[in-house]
Amino acid sequence: MRTIRTIPLHIASDSPHIEIRGEVYMPITSFEALNQQRRDDELEPFANPRNAAAGSLRQLDPRITAQRKLAFFAYALGGNSGIDIKSQEELLQDLSDFHFQVNPEYRKFTDIEDVITFIHSWDDRRDSLPYATDGMVVKVNSFAQQARLSNTVKIPRWAIAYKFPPEQAQTKVLGISVSLGRTGVLTPAADLKPVHLAGTTVKRATLHNEDYIKEKDIRIGDTVVIQKAGEIIPEVVRSLPEKRDGSEKVFAMPTTCPACGSPVVRREGEAAWRCTNPDCPAVIGEKIAHFVSRDAMNIDGLGDAIVQQLLAQDLIHDVADIYALTKEELVDLEGFGEKSADNLLKAIETSKSVGLARVLFALGIRFVGAKAGRVLAESFGSVDALMKASTEDLTAIDDIGPRIADSIVAYFRDAKNQALIEKLRAHGVDMTAEKKTLINTTFDGEIVVLTGKLQMFSRKEAEQAVEARGGKCTSSVTKKTTLVVVGADPGSKYEKAKKLGTPIISESEFKEWLER
Ligand SMILES: [Zn+2]
Incomplete structure (x- = not known):
C-alpha cells in the first residue's frame, strides 16, 4: 500500500486512530502499459483493470507493486476516534485535506430527479474518464440519517x-478458433x-457453442456487435x-480435436462438442489447472507452461501424478531452478492435508463446486x-439436487x-473431513461471533445451530468474521464489529435465519 502514490504517508489529524476506506484502482494508461509489457514478456495479459489491480496488490514484492502504478480513491471512514464528521460531504472534504485522492466527480443533490439526470449525463462521457467504471453509488449525506436507516445483513x-x-x-x-476446457468441451x-x-x-469474444453461431448466423469476416457486462468476458451479441x-465464410466446427486430433462427438441433448480422447493433453492440462487452483488444492507454482512441459515429457498423465514428481525431474524443466522446485514440492506436500471438501471440488466432478464439496465432505466424512x-x-x-x-x-x-x-490415497492425500449433521446451509462459509446475552438460546445451542x-x-471479532449476532448488553465485540463494518444481526433476526 505504501507504494501507491496517491496514498499520503502522513496525515494532518490529531486523531490517535483513524481508518480510511476506499478503492485501489489501475488507471487505464497504467493498465495498457502493463499489458504491453506482459505481451513483450510473452505473459498472458490481464483481462481488465480490476483484475490487474487485484493481481498487483497480491504481489509479495513491493517493487513489482510499485511498478504497476496503482491509484487510490478514498471515500469512507472505518473505525476512528477523536474525529467529529457529520456527513459524507464533510468526510470527502477532510479526506481531501488529509491529501487523499477523492473522486472529483462527486456531487451533492437535494432532489432525486437531479440525481437521475446526473447519472444519465455520464452515459456518453464515462469513456472519457481515466479509469474504467461500471456504475455510480448514491449515498444519504447525513451520517445521523445513515445511522437511523442502519444496515441489513449484507448491505x-x-x-x-x-x-x-x-x-x-x-x-x-477475423477468424473463429476453438479451445478445449477441462471437460473436453470445444x-x-x-x-x-x-x-x-x-x-x-x-481481441477475442466468446461464441459459446455451435448452436449459438448458427442461431446468430455469425460468419468469418462479419461485422458484429460485441458487449461486455460487468466482469464477464466479452461476447458477440449479433452479426450485421x-x-x-x-x-464472408460460414464456420464449421472441426470434426477432430484441435489439440490431439481425436474425433469429436456431440452428445444427444447437448450443445457442446467434446474430444473423445480421455488422455487428451489439452483436457488434462485444464484439469490440472483446476486441481491446483486456489480454492481447490491451492498448489502455487504449477502454471500452464510447466504443466505442458510435464505432459510433453510424459512425467504426468493425471492429477495424482503431481504427487510423484521429484526434485530431479523439476530442476530439469525450462524456467525451473533449485529454489522454485523446492517451493513447488513444499506446496504439493502441504496440499495433501487440505481435506475432503477441497479434494472433491478439485476432482472436477461435474456440477460439484466449492460449496457442494463442503456440504458433501461434512455430510459423509470420508471419500x-x-x-x-x-x-x-x-x-x-439439503442443497444436493438430482443433477x-x-x-x-x-x-x-x-x-x-x-x-x-486410490492413487491419491496411496500418495497420502487426506480424503476425510469432520462429519457433521447438516440441517441446511444457511450459514455456509460464515464465520459467526455471538455476543451479549441471548434470551432464546443458550450459547451452546446457538453455536450448534x-x-x-x-x-x-x-x-x-476479526477481519475474518462474516457475521455477528448481538444479544442484550453487548460489549466490546459489538463495538469492534461496528468499527470493522462486519454485518450485525439481532437475536430475533438470528432466529428467523434458523427458521429458513
Ligand atoms: Zn483432444
Missing part, C-alpha cells in the same frame, strides 16, 4: 449502486479486429448481415462413504475415477 440501507448498461462496440470477425471464440470497449482493448460484401452413496442418499441432503447426485454417482462408478482416488447449518463460531 446498508443508506446507499445504492447504479450499474451502467453493458457497453457495446462494432468490429470485424468452445469457439471469435478472433476480432482489436476494438476499444469499456476501458480495454478487446447488411454489412456483408460476399467474402469412502461418499463413494458408496446412492442417488437417494445424496438427494436426502449433482447423478453426476457424483456416475463419477464414482467409473473404474478410472476409482483408480484415481450455526454449525448444523454449515457455519463456524469463533470467540473474537
Whole structure:
C-alpha cells in the first residue's frame, strides 16, 4: 500500500486512530502499459483493470507493486476516534485535506430527479474518464440519517449502486478458433479486429457453442456487435448481415480435436462438442489447472507452461501424478531452478492435508463446486462413504439436487475415477473431513461471533445451530468474521464489529435465519 502514490504517508489529524476506506484502482494508461509489457514478456495479459489491480496488490514484492502504478480513491471512514464528521460531504472534504485522492466527480443533490439526470449525463462521457467504471453509488449525506436507516445483513440501507448498461462496440470477425476446457468441451471464440470497449482493448469474444453461431448466423469476416457486462468476458451479441460484401465464410466446427486430433462427438441433448480422447493433453492440462487452483488444492507454482512441459515429457498423465514428481525431474524443466522446485514440492506436500471438501471440488466432478464439496465432505466424512452413496442418499441432503447426485454417482462408478482416488490415497492425500449433521446451509462459509446475552438460546445451542447449518463460531471479532449476532448488553465485540463494518444481526433476526 505504501507504494501507491496517491496514498499520503502522513496525515494532518490529531486523531490517535483513524481508518480510511476506499478503492485501489489501475488507471487505464497504467493498465495498457502493463499489458504491453506482459505481451513483450510473452505473459498472458490481464483481462481488465480490476483484475490487474487485484493481481498487483497480491504481489509479495513491493517493487513489482510499485511498478504497476496503482491509484487510490478514498471515500469512507472505518473505525476512528477523536474525529467529529457529520456527513459524507464533510468526510470527502477532510479526506481531501488529509491529501487523499477523492473522486472529483462527486456531487451533492437535494432532489432525486437531479440525481437521475446526473447519472444519465455520464452515459456518453464515462469513456472519457481515466479509469474504467461500471456504475455510480448514491449515498444519504447525513451520517445521523445513515445511522437511523442502519444496515441489513449484507448491505446498508443508506446507499445504492447504479450499474451502467453493458457497453457495446462494432468490429470485424477475423477468424473463429476453438479451445478445449477441462471437460473436453470445444468452445469457439471469435478472433476480432482489436476494438476499444469499456476501458480495454478487446481481441477475442466468446461464441459459446455451435448452436449459438448458427442461431446468430455469425460468419468469418462479419461485422458484429460485441458487449461486455460487468466482469464477464466479452461476447458477440449479433452479426450485421447488411454489412456483408460476399467474402464472408460460414464456420464449421472441426470434426477432430484441435489439440490431439481425436474425433469429436456431440452428445444427444447437448450443445457442446467434446474430444473423445480421455488422455487428451489439452483436457488434462485444464484439469490440472483446476486441481491446483486456489480454492481447490491451492498448489502455487504449477502454471500452464510447466504443466505442458510435464505432459510433453510424459512425467504426468493425471492429477495424482503431481504427487510423484521429484526434485530431479523439476530442476530439469525450462524456467525451473533449485529454489522454485523446492517451493513447488513444499506446496504439493502441504496440499495433501487440505481435506475432503477441497479434494472433491478439485476432482472436477461435474456440477460439484466449492460449496457442494463442503456440504458433501461434512455430510459423509470420508471419500469412502461418499463413494458408496446412492442417488437417494445424496438427494436426502439439503442443497444436493438430482443433477449433482447423478453426476457424483456416475463419477464414482467409473473404474478410472476409482483408480484415481486410490492413487491419491496411496500418495497420502487426506480424503476425510469432520462429519457433521447438516440441517441446511444457511450459514455456509460464515464465520459467526455471538455476543451479549441471548434470551432464546443458550450459547451452546446457538453455536450448534450455526454449525448444523454449515457455519463456524469463533470467540473474537476479526477481519475474518462474516457475521455477528448481538444479544442484550453487548460489549466490546459489538463495538469492534461496528468499527470493522462486519454485518450485525439481532437475536430475533438470528432466529428467523434458523427458521429458513
Ligand atoms: Zn483432444
